[in-house]
Amino acid sequence: xxxxxxxxxxxxxxxxxxxxxxxxxxxxxxxxxxxxxxxxxxxxxxxxxxxxxxxxxxxxxxxxxxxxxxxxxxxxxxxxxxxxxxxxxxxxxxxxxxxxxxxxxxxxxxxxxxxxxxxxxxxxxxxxxxxxxxxxxxxxxxxxxxxxxxxxxxxxxxxxxxxxxxxxxxxxxxxxxxxxxxxxxxxxxxxxxxxxxxxxxxxxxxxxxxxxxxxxxxxxxxxxxxxxxxxxxxxxxxxxxxxxxxxxxxxxxxxxxxxxxxxxxxxxxxxxxxxxxxxxxxxxxxxxxxxxxxxxxxxxxxxxxxxxxxxxxxxxxxxxxxxxxxxxxxxxxxxxxxxxxxxxxxxxxxxxxxxxxxxxxxxxxx
Amino acid sequence: xxxxxxxxxxxxxxxxxxxxxxxxxxxxxxxxxxxxxxxxxxxxxxxxxxxxxxxxxxxxxxxxxxxxxxxxxxxxxxxxxxxxxxxxxxxxxxxxxxxxxxxxxxxxxxxxxxxxxxxxxxxxxxxxxxxxxxxxxxxxxxxxxxxxxxxxxxxxxxxxxxxxxxxxxxxxxxxxxxxxxxxxxxxxxxxxxxxxxxxxxxxxxxxxxxxxxxxxxxxxxxxxxxxxxxxxxxxxxxxxxxxxxxxxxxxxxxxxxxxxxxxxxxxxxxxxxxxxxxxxxxxxxxxxxxxxxxxxxxxxxxxxxxxxxxxxxxxxxxxxxxxxxxxxxxxxxxxxxxxxxxxxxxxxxxxxxxxxxxxxxxxxxx
DNA sequence: ATGAAAGCGCTAACAA
DNA sequence: TTGTTAGCGCTTTCAT
Numbered sequence: 001x002x003x004x005x006x007x008x009x010x011x012x013x014x015x016x017x018x019x020x021x022x023x024x025x026x027x028x029x030x031x032x033x034x035x036x037x038x039x040x041x042x043x044x045x046x047x048x049x050x051x052x053x054x055x056x057x058x059x060x061x062x063x064x065x066x067x068x069x070x071x072x073x074x075x076x077x078x079x080x081x082x083x084x085x086x087x088x089x090x091x092x093x094x095x096x097x098x099x100x101x102x103x104x105x106x107x108x109x110x111x112x113x114x115x116x117x118x119x120x121x122x123x124x125x126x127x128x129x130x131x132x133x134x135x136x137x138x139x140x141x142x143x144x145x146x147x148x149x150x151x152x153x154x155x156x157x158x159x160x161x162x163x164x165x166x167x168x169x170x171x172x173x174x175x176x177x178x179x180x181x182x183x184x185x186x187x188x189x190x191x192x193x194x195x196x197x198x199x200x201x202x203x204x205x206x207x208x209x210x211x212x213x214x215x216x217x218x219x220x221x222x223x224x225x226x227x228x229x230x231x232x233x234x235x236x237x238x239x240x241x242x243x244x245x246x247x248x249x250x251x252x253x254x255x256x257x258x259x260x261x262x263x264x265x266x267x268x269x270x271x272x273x274x275x276x277x278x279x280x281x282x283x284x285x286x287x288x289x290x291x292x293x294x295x296x297x298x299x300x301x302x303x304x305x306x307x308x309x310x311x312x313x314x315x316x317x318x319x320x321x322x323x324x325x326x327x328x329x330x331x332x333x334x335x336x337x338x339x340x341x342x343x344x345x346x347x348x349x350x351x352x353x354x355x356x357x358x359x360x361x362x363x364x365x366x
Numbered sequence: 367x368x369x370x371x372x373x374x375x376x377x378x379x380x381x382x383x384x385x386x387x388x389x390x391x392x393x394x395x396x397x398x399x400x401x402x403x404x405x406x407x408x409x410x411x412x413x414x415x416x417x418x419x420x421x422x423x424x425x426x427x428x429x430x431x432x433x434x435x436x437x438x439x440x441x442x443x444x445x446x447x448x449x450x451x452x453x454x455x456x457x458x459x460x461x462x463x464x465x466x467x468x469x470x471x472x473x474x475x476x477x478x479x480x481x482x483x484x485x486x487x488x489x490x491x492x493x494x495x496x497x498x499x500x501x502x503x504x505x506x507x508x509x510x511x512x513x514x515x516x517x518x519x520x521x522x523x524x525x526x527x528x529x530x531x532x533x534x535x536x537x538x539x540x541x542x543x544x545x546x547x548x549x550x551x552x553x554x555x556x557x558x559x560x561x562x563x564x565x566x567x568x569x570x571x572x573x574x575x576x577x578x579x580x581x582x583x584x585x586x587x588x589x590x591x592x593x594x595x596x597x598x599x600x601x602x603x604x605x606x607x608x609x610x611x612x613x614x615x616x617x618x619x620x621x622x623x624x625x626x627x628x629x630x631x632x633x634x635x636x637x638x639x640x641x642x643x644x645x646x647x648x649x650x651x652x653x654x655x656x657x658x659x660x661x662x663x664x665x666x667x668x669x670x671x672x673x674x675x676x677x678x679x680x681x682x683x684x685x686x687x688x689x690x691x692x693x694x695x696x697x698x699x700x701x702x703x704x705x706x707x708x709x710x711x712x713x714x715x716x717x718x719x720x721x722x723x724x725x726x727x728x729x730x731x732x
Numbered sequence: 733a734t735g736a737a738a739g740c741g742c743t744a745a746c747a748a
Numbered sequence: 749t750t751g752t753t754a755g756c757g758c759t760t761t762c763a764t
Contacts (some may be wrong), residue, residue, distance in 0.1 A: 015733075017734065031733070035734085057740045058739070236742065
């Protein structure tokens with residue numbers, strides 16, 4: 001923990017001026033090859049490493065980006081964060097990760113703290129209001145993921161397409177009545193999904209309904225399952241995989257079978273969705289691509305590139321078919337009435353789901 | 367993106383010296399209450415916010431901590447990271463998250479970049495060598511999680527106790543032959559687990575074996591399952607939950623039943639372990655506590671508190687019993703021989719697992 | 733190509 | 749209590 005060497009130490013040892021040392025590192029080429037070589041040698045020997053703090057002060061270049069996500073423990077965001085970090089690292093940037101923990105206040109506070117130290121911001125699944133986001137974007141180049149905030153750069157998954165994948169799939173299986181499990185009201189994607197579903201429904205003569213907003217978590221899905229009992233349908237689309245998984249479990253506990261009694265589709269294709277039984281049919285977003293595209297555009301903007309704040313960058317999605325969806329078949333009279341929660345599931349039917357879970361998922365590219 | 371106001375702007379507007387403005391913010395109390403008030407008012411109006419970069423330069427106080435984990439997409443670390451961030455935030459610290467992606471080289475590189483900007487370092491599941499870690503610890507106050515590096519502060523889960531929980535549980539169910547699925551060789555906890563299991567085995571007259579190292583992931587567990595077929599036992603302990611889950615699926619695919627044919631125990635109690643079918647019996651580590659204890663100690667060390675580098679802080683673990691373990695029962699002749707992969711599982715027995723998955727887990731506290 | 737010198741915004745003696 | 753004055757380590761004109 002002793003004081004590390006500075007350019008002055010190197011300069012003295014190499015017999016040059018401090019400014020030359022600085023140049024040798026910050027703009028190679030602006031210094032004689034021979035002296036540069038000597039300087040680097042001396043620096044290496046002394047163990048000199050340029051102090052990013054000190055160099056950031058006069059230049060404003062901190063080589064840091066902020067990445068805010070609404071929930072870092074959500075594997076969906078973990079994936080994005082990794083992609084962002086990797087892409088950022090390629091350009092020499094380090095990421096400051098802000099975990100909003102589903103609180104817009106916390107997000108705002110943490111971001112305010114981060115802003116002065118970063119050159120740009122990636123907002124992944126922000127829970128802040130549009131105006132708050134614009135406020136942020138005024139201070140630093142900003143790029144928003146999966147949300148439509150006008151006047152701010154954004155990259156989004158093709159939500160209408162994603163919903164269409166889900167509905168196409170369900171319709172192909174004979175479903176014409178669909179329940180949508182709403183996510184958080186603050187989530188832009190939620191409104192987007194429901195609106196798309198609605199217009200698809202009128203267009204195609206489907207019957208759709210939506211349940212009240214729930215947390216985008218397994219617990220939220222379980223809660224939705226309880227509510228679902230009041231007006232069940234044979235097909236369900238959840239706001240995201242976590243909710244879908246919770247719903248799956250909640251509905252299974254009431255004695256209904258998935259997919260025989262109810263087909264369930266999620267969004268995001270998070271890791272766990274391939275792990276549950278039955279495997280969850282879901283629409284995958286190109287998480288990695290979104291992250292790296294976002295960073296590349298952000299870095300371009302930091303570099304002064306003209307930002308396209310008018311049209312969002314839209315990325316395609318794809319359907320991943322697993323075992324939670326199946327053809328709509330008439331329910332037997334016995335199956336038709338719900339059984340009390342906690343009663344044992346039907347032995348015969350449960351077993352069928354197992355092999356299909358372990359089988360590789362059928363993937364339909366967009 | 368216009369230049370924000372500085373203490374000079376505030377000083378001029380408030381009719382005081384810049385240093386007074388500085389004091390008003392950095393050490394309230396060292397300035398007259400009235401003038402302090404006026405300064406704050408002026409500052410607020412101008413929208414002044416102290417520039418952390420500039421204040422860090424002369425003081426060395428960046429208010430940043432580095433948190434390195436071997437894999438940020440692993441929910442185990444996500445949990446720790448969140449705890450670390452929360453505790454750090456309480457003391458006004460922001461965290462720089464380093465994602466090693468299971469590469470010691472990457473970890474080292476990224477950490478080297480982070481070091482100059484942070485005041486302290488939390489190493490969660492580091493893949494670096496002990497000497498590399500000591501090298502790091504020489505540069506900044508460092509605290510290591512779940513690993514025993516002499517001369518460095520550490521906080522660890524009680525690994526021997528954790529393994530003992532697992533073995534006690536299995537033994538109580540009548541198991542006396544156990545296979546251990548090894549994790550990465552670079553993981554300290556892996557050696558720790560195996561050694562404990564071994565000594566427990568000799569002590570109690572159990573028969574144990576261990577499989578070759580595999581990645582601590584679902585894929586690693588699936589691979590282990592393949593290997594397992596060469597010398598199966600009725601009880602298996604995996605390096606962690608992810609491996610256990612992979613193993614579960616791999617072994618289920620071969621036609622064996624869990625827990626009837628083989629009982630499986632994991633470590634960590636990650637989120638997904640409650641989601642899979644059958645629910646995974648596992649030994650939980652106090653992730654949150656570890657994170658916050660680590661940060662508190664780290665901050666104390668940064669403040670100059672004498673660090674205890676001799677004894678690790680050891681935290682208790684607890685057993686979480688779910689559906690992946692059961693009493694050892696004699697296998698029927700038919701069950702005894704493995705069936706070709708992909709064949710359907712036995713209808714009757716599979717069904718039993720379902721209700722126990724949805725039932726609340728029985729938890730045995732330590 | 734290199735050196736001298738003036739900051740970047742803030743803190744911290746030292747005076748007053 | 750407040751002002752004056754050096755820096756912190758690096759970058760960047762402006763000279764040479």
